[in-house]
Amino acid sequence: MGIMKEFLIDGEKFFDFETFVSYMNSKAFTEYSWNGNLDAFADLIRGGFLNPIEGTKIIWINQNKAQSSLGYSETIKWLEKKLVQCHSSNVESVKQEIEAAKIQQGNTLFKIIAGIITDET
Numbered sequence: 545m546g547i548m549k550e551f552l553i554d555g556e557k558f559f560d561f562e563t564f565v566s567y568m569n570s571k572a573f574t575e576y577s578w579n580g581n582l583d584a585f586a587d588l589i590r591g592g593f594l595n596p597i598e599g600t601k602i603i604w605i606n607q608n609k610a611q612s613s614l615g616y617s618e619t620i621k622w623l624e625k626k627l628v629q630c631h632s633s634n635v636e637s638v639k640q641e642i643e644a645a646k647i648q649q650g651n652t653l654f655k656i657i658a659g660i661i662t663d664e665t
Contacts, residue, residue, distance in 0.1 A: 549600045555610030561618050561653055564610075586660045602661050607654075614654035620645045622653055 551572060558564040565580040573588055604610065620642060627638045644650035651659075 553604040555606030559613050611654045616645050619652045
């Protein structure tokens, strides 16, 4: 393996999911123009951004701010958009996720994104 590179995600640099997408596009995915799809995010982390030969270590600072910015209220907005776009067979499960998020249960966007990064790095 080559020299390990480091990539810094700064939770102070975004305040919602939309600005997180913009931040990642400007810092990490400059060649890809990521649209916010989390399946695509996982693909970019695994196959595009993290070169398996060279290796990249992702360091996330100001996580408390990021957890707040990508918390339940932002998760609800994201899920409501997902509900409009999802396949009819997924409508009920997305509705259940929205209801859970409204009572601050289930995963937040922060947890989902951190999980993608943790699983792939």
